[in-house]
Amino acid sequence: DTEVTQTPKHLVMGMTNKKSLKCEQHMGHRAMYWYKQKAKKPPELMFVYSYEKLSINESVPSRFSPECPNSSLLNLHLHALQPEDSALYLCASSQRQGYQPQHFGDGTRLSIL
């Protein structure tokens, strides 16, 4: 079992829908991350939150909107996505932002129709 929980595990949505991905950790970590991973490719960093503040935004399109309501929760709000946004979305956390090992959830498999 992973210590980072992501919901839902699978999500199918149309290009006009609005949905949210959720991530939760209770390890007391103060850095949380969103990654996008395409098949047979490495994870690509999207956003980093450090102490609930957005620290890094890797020039992600505005149809992806992150939110960190508190130190344990991380959301990714989705709106008007494109078919090329279909991917595995991974959440991770670490004690602090930087060089420490990251703990990953099992991801949300997103399919855009």
Place this chain on the structure above:
Amino acid sequence: SQQGEEDPQALSIQEGENATMNCSYKTSINNLQWYRQNSGRGLVHLILIRSNEREKHSGRLRVTLDTSKKSSSLLITASRAADTASYFCATDPDTGRRALTFGSGTRLQVQP
């Protein structure tokens, strides 16, 4: 562009054999980490080696780091079918950015 490139892209071995994966990177780093990803799952941290270390062991894993060549290797000894997974190196470039960049990965298949 990706910081780390790994080779081979894919590796198939028999159970009991050793598996070696290599990672090359481009810039100075604070540390280098290795992760495993089973099919359909998230990544699992395996080992971290700091830039001032040359070798590190953890169970059946041995990692080396050569900062002069900007390269690292991961050796899995006495492989098992359960080691079948993708393996990624991840670097923390010494740029103050404080974020990992993952290599392209090696897909390891261990035949029982």
